[in-house]
Amino acid sequence: MSERLFIFDTTLRDGEQVPGCQLNTVEKIEVAKALELLGVDIIEAGFPVSSPGDFQSVVEISKAVSKPIICALTRSVEKDIDVAAEALKFAKNKRIHTGIGTSDVHIRYKFNSNREEIIERAVRAVKYAKKYVEDVEFYAEDAGRTDNEYLAKVVEAVIAAGATVVNIPDTTGYCLPEEYGAKIRYLVENVKNIHKAVISTHCHNDLGMATANTVSGIINGARQAEVTINGIGERAGNTSLEEVVMIIKSRKHLGIDTGINTRNIFKTSRLVSSLMNMPVQPNKAIVGRNAFAHSSGIHQDGVLKNRENYEIIDPVEVGIDESSIALTARSGRAALKHRLSILGYELNQEQLDEVYNKFLELADKKKDIKDDDLEVLVGISENRDKKRIKLEHLQVLCGASTIPVATVSLNIEGETVTRTSAGTGPVDAAFNAIKELVHHKFKLEEYLVQAITRGSDDLGKVHIQIENRGKYYYGFSGNTDIVTASVEALIDALNKIV
Ligand code: KIV
Numbered sequence: 119m120s121e122r123l124f125i126f127d128t129t130l131r132d133g134e135q136v137p138g139c140q141l142n143t144v145e146k147i148e149v150a151k152a153l154e155l156l157g158v159d160i161i162e163a164g165f166p167v168s169s170p171g172d173f174q175s176v177v178e179i180s181k182a183v184s185k186p187i188i189c190a191l192t193r194s195v196e197k198d199i200d201v202a203a204e205a206l207k208f209a210k211n212k213r214i215h216t217g218i219g220t221s222d223v224h225i226r227y228k229f230n231s232n233r234e235e236i237i238e239r240a241v242r243a244v245k246y247a248k249k250y251v252e253d254v255e256f257y258a259e260d261a262g263r264t265d266n267e268y269l270a271k272v273v274e275a276v277i278a279a280g281a282t283v284v285n286i287p288d289t290t291g292y293c294l295p296e297e298y299g300a301k302i303r304y305l306v307e308n309v310k311n312i313h314k315a316v317i318s319t320h321c322h323n324d325l326g327m328a329t330a331n332t333v334s335g336i337i338n339g340a341r342q343a344e345v346t347i348n349g350i351g352e353r354a355g356n357t358s359l360e361e362v363v364m365i366i367k368s369r370k371h372l373g374i375d376t377g378i379n380t381r382n383i384f385k386t387s388r389l390v391s392s393l394m395n396m397p398v399q400p401n402k403a404i405v406g407r408n409a410f411a412h413s414s415g416i417h418q419d420g421v422l423k424n425r426e427n428y429e430i431i432d433p434v435e436v437g438i439d440e441s442s443i444a445l446t447a448r449s450g451r452a453a454l455k456h457r458l459s460i461l462g463y464e465l466n467q468e469q470l471d472e473v474y475n476k477f478l479e480l481a482d483k484k485k486d487i488k489d490d491d492l493e494v495l496v497g498i499s500e501n502r503d504k505k506r507i508k509l510e511h512l513q514v515l516c517g518a519s520t521i522p523v524a525t526v527s528l529n530i531e532g533e534t535v536t537r538t539s540a541g542t543g544p545v546d547a548a549f550n551a552i553k554e555l556v557h558h559k560f561k562l563e564e565y566l567v568q569a570i571t572r573g574s575d576d577l578g579k580v581h582i583q584i585e586n587r588g589k590y591y592y593g594f595s596g597n598t599d600i601v602t603a604s605v606e607a608l609i610d611a612l613n614k615i616v
């Protein structure tokens with residue numbers, strides 16, 4: 119009989135801390151429902167005291183999702199715990215996740231405190247949270263750099279106070295897999311009441327070792343893994359759900375199972391990527407565009423003879439439907455709808471019509487429409503017509519020995535305004551014209567153009583990040599004309615500034 123590993127998804131809390139990737143409540147509910155279908159055991163829905171938006175999202179997710187445990191994060195502060203309990207009031211299954219830094223660096227520089235006092239504060243917080251909920255998880259922030267003997271004392275004390283789960287975060291992504299595994303083993307062997315709680319891993323990817331550390335923690339006794347879809351998260355991100363789940367699934371000798379419906383992995387990955395405007399790198403394990411693409415002749419030949427020659431996972435297991443035929447101008451709405459649903463998009467009739475019209479426009483220019491093209495179409499179809507700033511006209515003049523010049527007409531709240539500007543290239547010229555037309559002062563922080571598939575008739579995807587008064591806004595678009603895509607992406611970002 120296999121042992122169960124609980125999957126604790128923190129895409130909507132730790133994952134959502136990525137600057138510029140914040141979701142609104144409706145989008146968070148969509149992700150939470152997808153996570154429920156994916157079969158995660160716990161959804162960390164937010165940090166309610168941090169903002170009214172986070173509070174509301176936890177409330178709404180608690181109403182919308184019934185199977186997983188809904189968890190809310192707090193510091194070891196009574197007010198945080200009161201607010202978290204209030205936000206969780208509609209959750210069918212609820213958990214409060216409270217904690218405090220335990221490394222000497224945190225104790226000294228963050229709390230100006232000492233080890234004994236930190237244990238007292240940790241115990242007080244757990245007892246306080248227990249007044250509201252039975253299920254209390256305690257995190258020892260920066261456990262990765264906390265001395266094991268002291269960490270064991272903290273863990274023993276919080277379990278005695280009622281913690282049901284003890285989270286051992288490698289907050290700075292510092293540990294080596296062996297070290298992290300040894301830390302978990304140390305707790306298993308030296309904390310006398312450890313059998314009363316589940317040990318959880320929570321690893322960050324600063325040195326590219328989050329997955330390796332998580333798996334090492336599991337091998338050494340952790341039975342909950344804290345992960346995010348696509349490994350998103352602050353800095354280099356968190357441990358990626360899909361990697362841990364597929365490692366556990368493909369290495370049966372570990373004798374561990376998760377409750378994840380792996381066939382939903384791909385569509386959940388695409389949903390999160392598109393809602394957060396965070397492209398998945400093509401070579402990303404499990405969910406990257408090239409994860410199952412064999413390009414060398416020897417590999418292609420080997421896979422055709424027998425897939426096991428070069429594939430350790432059947433792509434179908436993670437929901438990549440290979441039997442799909444590329445869509446063309448002759449494909450109907452039903453084929454488009456089916457393909458979109460495989461990709462994780464459930465559209466109502468009005469949305470489908472809108473995407474279908476864009477699909478036909480593209481199919482006129484491009485023979486085969488691939489999944490990546492469709493994602494762009496869905497991404498850019500979210501009702502551009504209702505936005506405050508709309509692109510009415512764009513004309514560029516560029517080429518060798520020509521000063522690039524762009525004329526842009528925008529409709530800003532019903533009024534049409536036009537400017538012509540020069541620049542170092544057509545995109546720069548168009549952006550200069552827009553800068554003069556809009557009243558926001560913004561700084562371009564990031565500008566990324568990607569061809570989606572191959573061929574000169576391809577759609578170009580543009581991701582943009584701008585900064586305005588210390589806040590970051592993302593914009594996205596796709597078009598066979600990359601100057602138009604760039605301008606649309608910039609307008610998308612500008613429309614997000616309130
Ligand atoms: O990385 C970390 O230590 C955290 C805790 C708040 C759980 O995210």
Ligand code: ZN
Binds near residue numbers: 132287289320322
């Ligand atoms: Zn974290």
